[in-house]
Amino acid sequence: MLLITGCGAAADAPATPTPAGVARSATPTATPAPTPSATGAPTGPAASGVPLTDASLGAHPAEPVVQPARVQVPSLGIDVTVSPEGVDATGALALSDDPAIASWYRYGPTPWSTAGTAVIAAHVDSFDYGVGQFALLLDAPVGTEIVTTSVDGRVARFSVQEVSMIDKTGVDWNAVFDRSGPHRLALITCGGEFNYDTGHYLSNVIVTAVPIA
Amino acid sequence: MRKTLIAGIAAGAFIAAAAALPASAAEGDAQLSVLHAVPGVTVDVYVNGALTLDDFTPGTLAGPLPLPAGTYSVAITASDAADASAPVIGPVDLPLAANGNYTAVAHLDASGNPTATLFTNDTATLAAGEGRLTVRHVAAAPAVDVLAGGSPVITNLANPGESVLTLPAGTVSASVAATGTTDPVIGPADVDVAEGTNTIVYAWGSLADGNLALAVQTIGGLHSNPGGVPAGNAGLVATNQPGDSTGLLVGGALALLLAALAITAVRSRALAKVER
Numbered sequence: 001m002l003l004i005t006g007c008g009a010a011a012d013a014p015a016t017p018t019p020a021g022v023a024r025s026a027t028p029t030a031t032p033a034p035t036p037s038a039t040g041a042p043t044g045p046a047a048s049g050v051p052l053t054d055a056s057l058g059a060h061p062a063e064p065v066v067q068p069a070r071v072q073v074p075s076l077g078i079d080v081t082v083s084p085e086g087v088d089a090t091g092a093l094a095l096s097d098d099p100a101i102a103s104w105y106r107y108g109p110t111p112w113s114t115a116g117t118a119v120i121a122a123h124v125d126s127f128d129y130g131v132g133q134f135a136l137l138l139d140a141p142v143g144t145e146i147v148t149t150s151v152d153g154r155v156a157r158f159s160v161q162e163v164s165m166i167d168k169t170g171v172d173w174n175a176v177f178d179r180s181g182p183h184r185l186a187l188i189t190c191g192g193e194f195n196y197d198t199g200h201y202l203s204n205v206i207v208t209a210v211p212i213a
Numbered sequence: 214m215r216k217t218l219i220a221g222i223a224a225g226a227f228i229a230a231a232a233a234l235p236a237s238a239a240e241g242d243a244q245l246s247v248l249h250a251v252p253g254v255t256v257d258v259y260v261n262g263a264l265t266l267d268d269f270t271p272g273t274l275a276g277p278l279p280l281p282a283g284t285y286s287v288a289i290t291a292s293d294a295a296d297a298s299a300p301v302i303g304p305v306d307l308p309l310a311a312n313g314n315y316t317a318v319a320h321l322d323a324s325g326n327p328t329a330t331l332f333t334n335d336t337a338t339l340a341a342g343e344g345r346l347t348v349r350h351v352a353a354a355p356a357v358d359v360l361a362g363g364s365p366v367i368t369n370l371a372n373p374g375e376s377v378l379t380l381p382a383g384t385v386s387a388s389v390a391a392t393g394t395t396d397p398v399i400g401p402a403d404v405d406v407a408e409g410t411n412t413i414v415y416a417w418g419s420l421a422d423g424n425l426a427l428a429v430q431t432i433g434g435l436h437s438n439p440g441g442v443p444a445g446n447a448g449l450v451a452t453n454q455p456g457d458s459t460g461l462l463v464g465g466a467l468a469l470l471l472a473a474l475a476i477t478a479v480r481s482r483a484l485a486k487v488e489r
Contacts, residue, residue: 055274055428124445177438190445
């Protein structure tokens with residue numbers, strides 16, 4: 001049994017911080033003092049603070065997700081389409097073979113979210129398609145503008161804060177795919193040395209960008 | 214007869230909250246939600262003798278509330294009761310373990326009598342891309358099958374039982390039928406099985422009274438993340454050359470050696486020619 005902790009905690013702890021340990025004093029308080037006249041509408045303070053929701057099916061439809069459709073880095077000439085994707089059979093982010101089609105992790109934040117990191121990744125190269133546009137990300141200077149456009153035409157702009165090349169065995173993916181921290185955009189591809197036996201790069205190039213107000 | 218009983222009765226919930234207990238979120242607290250699933254009656258809920266939920270209506274979910282581990286006494290009264298001395302359900306003891314996640318449901322048993330059940334909610338972490346679907350039978354109805362897209366995915370679920378499925382995240386077209394049949398008594402209805410979330414669906418109400426319905430509770434934040442981003446497979450922008458690769462070092466060296474030998478051989482022949 002796991003308690004919801006870490007990055008999932010935000011939704012569960014609207015918490016009014018109270019010193020721990022005082023809570024068990026469960027002796028009935030004098031509050032609900034029954035007034036003889038109050039037949040139908042006792043107005044105790046009791047119910048205050050208890051969240052009440054309509055549990056009917058369909059009472060709380062999921063908010064429509066604003067899906068990104070395109071990512072551009074004008075100064076680098078990058079312009080790729082974006083497809084919403086989940087994970088592949090190995091549990092990694094599912095990616096198109098075509099480096100011109102980037103994957104947005106559809107279960108995480110979007111570029112229009114208010115918190116967490118929207119992750120968009122594309123192949124750096126492919127035998128069939130050659131070198132991909134995301135190969136250019138490695139040289140993106142801090143401050144480079146990234147423009148994302150949604151399926152319905154909304155635009156969100158970000159500014160490159162950091163470009164890092166990290167050995168794949170050392171990437172903290174839970175931090176990369178964070179859903180609750182400050183709002184960020186991460187563009188990810190591969191780079192560095194290549195293992196010609198396994199056909200994989202040894203490192204990821206991770207571009208972290210912050211929203212432009 | 215039964216209707217009179219129910220009307221005078223009441224359902225409700227058990228929440229140890231507000232007035233009764235401070236809503237602190239301390240380490241190790243249990244989480245308790247309460248679902249009112251008795252049709253047609255508004256109730257009051259007393260926890261440890263204190264009025265905690267006032268005028269609690271059917272189909273309403275209260276909570277979750279963080280509560281220190283322990284056993285809580287819950288009594289459910291008619292909404293016009295002056296105190297907890299004449300409960301229509303309970304008083305019942307709810308034992309809550311540290312870090313446990315619970316939903317107490319006031320509902321009808323299979324034959325239509327008000328009762329209460331404490332369910333433990335599965336909050337184990339899910340794999341990336343998956344959602345959990347929990348189905349609970351708290352209706353005055355015989356055992357049922359749950360059909361997804363017309364095929365039974367849960368069979369012979371009886372009040373007050375539950376069944377838990379792990380599914381790829383997405384929308385399930387669900388219906389409920391008497392066990393062994395496919396003619397829906399509820400639905401079909403679209404249920405959103407969200408990624409990283411335990412979506413708990415309650416079949417409640419009364420078959421005889423024709424008010425069977427679905428109620429939904431969700432517990433999010435159970436997700437995990439992709440384990441990598443394998444974003445290249447041709448080595449076209451590699452910072453190393455094939456010969457540099459550890460894995461191909463032997464083969465590369467061998468190739469170079471063979472090439473060197475071949476050149477030497479040609480040279481030798483050339484030299485031999487000259488000498489002739």
